[in-house]
Amino acid sequence: MEATNERTISMSKAIAFFALSLVINSAGNVLTLVTSAKIHPSFLGAAYWSAAEANLGTAFHWNLFWAFLIMGFLTAVLNAILIRHWDWKRIAGNMVFMVPFSALIQVFEDFFNGKYPALFAGLPEARSTGMIIFYVALNFLGVAFIAVAISIYQRVNLVLHPADDLMQILRFRYFKGQAAKAMWASYIPPTIMAIIALVITRQFTNFGLGTVFAFLAQGGITGIADKVIFPNLKHQAVDVGK
Numbered sequence: 317m318e319a320t321n322e323r324t325i326s327m328s329k330a331i332a333f334f335a336l337s338l339v340i341n342s343a344g345n346v347l348t349l350v351t352s353a354k355i356h357p358s359f360l361g362a363a364y365w366s367a368a369e370a371n372l373g374t375a376f377h378w379n380l381f382w383a384f385l386i387m388g389f390l391t392a393v394l395n396a397i398l399i400r401h402w403d404w405k406r407i408a409g410n411m412v413f414m415v416p417f418s419a420l421i422q423v424f425e426d427f428f429n430g431k432y433p434a435l436f437a438g439l440p441e442a443r444s445t446g447m448i449i450f451y452v453a454l455n456f457l458g459v460a461f462i463a464v465a466i467s468i469y470q471r472v473n474l475v476l477h478p479a480d481d482l483m484q485i486l487r488f489r490y491f492k493g494q495a496a497k498a499m500w501a502s503y504i505p506p507t508i509m510a511i512i513a514l515v516i517t518r519q520f521t522n523f524g525l526g527t528v529f530a531f532l533a534q535g536g537i538t539g540i541a542d543k544v545i546f547p548n549l550k551h552q553a554v555d556v557g558k
Contacts (some may be wrong), residue, residue, distance in 0.1 A: 322552075322553065323552045323553050324550065324552065325472075325549070325552065330472050330552070331474065333468055333469065333471075333474075333549065334468075334469050334472050334474045334475070337464075337465040337466075337468035337469040337472070338413075338416060338417060338420065338465070338469070339420065340461050340462075340464060340465040341461065341465035341469075341477070342417060342420035342421050342423075342424050343420075343424050343458075343461060344363070344457075344458040344459065344460070344461025344462040344465060345362070345363055345366045345421060345424075345458065345462060346421060346424035346425050346427075346428055346458075347424075347454055347455065347457065348360075348362040348363045348366055348367075348455050348458040348459060348462075348526055348530070349362045349366055349367075349370060349380075349425065349522065350425065350428040350429060350439055351439070351452075351454045351455040351458065351526070352455065352522060354439055354440070354441050354442050354451055355448055356441070356442070358521065358524060359524045359525055360451065360452060360455045360524045360525050360527075361455075361523040361524030361525060361526045362522045362523075362526060362527060362530075363458065363459055363462050363526070363527070363530045363534070364503050364527055364530045364531055364534070365503075367506075367510065367522035367523050367527050368387075368506035368507070368509040368510040368513070368522075369383045369384055369387050369509065370383060370521075370522045371509070371510055371513035371514070371517070371519075371521060371522050371523075372387065372510075372512065372513045374513065374521070375512070375513040375516040375517050376516075379422070380418070380421050380422055380425060381418045381419065381421065381422050382418075384417065384418040384421055385414050385415070385418045387509065388410065388411070388413075388414040388478045388479070389410075389411065389414070389478070391478035391479055391481075391505060392406075392407050392411070392481070394478075394482060394505065395410070395478060395481050395485055398482070398485050398486075398489070399485060399489075399555070399556060403555075406481070406555075409474070409475035410475065410476065410481060412475045413476055413477050413478075414477065414478070417477060439451075452525070452526075455525075455526040455529075456526065458526075459526060459530045459533065459534055459537075460537055462530075462534060463533075463534045463535075463537035463538045463541060464537065464538075464541045464545055466480050466534075466538050466541075467537075467538045467539075467541035467542050467545060468541070468545065468546065468549070470483075470484050470538075470551065471542065471546075471549045471550060471551045471552060472549070472552060473551060473552045473553050473554065474552075479502060479506075482502045482505070483495075483499055483501075483502040483535075484498070484554070484556070486498040486501045488551075488554055488556045489556040495535045495536070495538045495539035495542070496535035496536045496538075496539060497535070498535065499538065500535060503531065510523070
């Protein structure tokens with residue numbers, strides 16, 4: 317996988333790519349959460365990080381905004397440990413990402429749950445086999461959206477979600493650019509989050525078929541997207557420590 321320590325695209329292009337990927341990622345994350353909640357009994361689950369953060373939010377009575385924001389900051393601290401130096405600019409970038417991302421998560425959640433009825437009445441409960449199959453497809457599509465978005469904004473590398481910064485550090489520092497292996501390793505922190513939430517709530521929600529799909533396929537889809545989605549966009553200004 318091609319990566320450079322320099323920037324080869326203009327700032328205006330970087331911002332445009334970043335804005336596009338932010339919307340795609342937020343929509344994908346919420347699709348996995350909402351489709352999981354609309355099937356009873358729930359068996360789909362959300363994307364891996366989203367599932368863990370949502371469960372932790374439930375355990376500590378946080379809404380999605382605060383759950384994503386707090387866990388994002390803690391992950392940014394872990395990233396600083398891995399690259400062996402505290403980079404205030406990088407931490408600030410992680411937080412710059414988290415604020416609009418967390419806000420968009422809340423907006424998309426409200427949208428898909430019908431809180432803007434003038435625009436959309438919300439996704440209905442799945443009460444037929446056809447609706448269940450449709451929601452499974454939407455859930456998997458949400459995972460694919462997340463993977464594509466990660467591919468785009470990791471390559472732009474303007475500011476990153478802390479979890480994706482973690483994956484990029486692991487990818488280029490420890491796994492020779494292999495996206496799938498780095499993604500699997502980056503799932504260790506959310507696994508710990510999920511265990512903490514399980515101990516507190518005694519509930520194991522938001523995990524299911526979609527979560528398994530995300531675990532198995534998301535890193536691979538990101539690697540494919542690197543080659544087929546904006547193929548001329550290379551990894552910019554990569555810094556994974558020394």
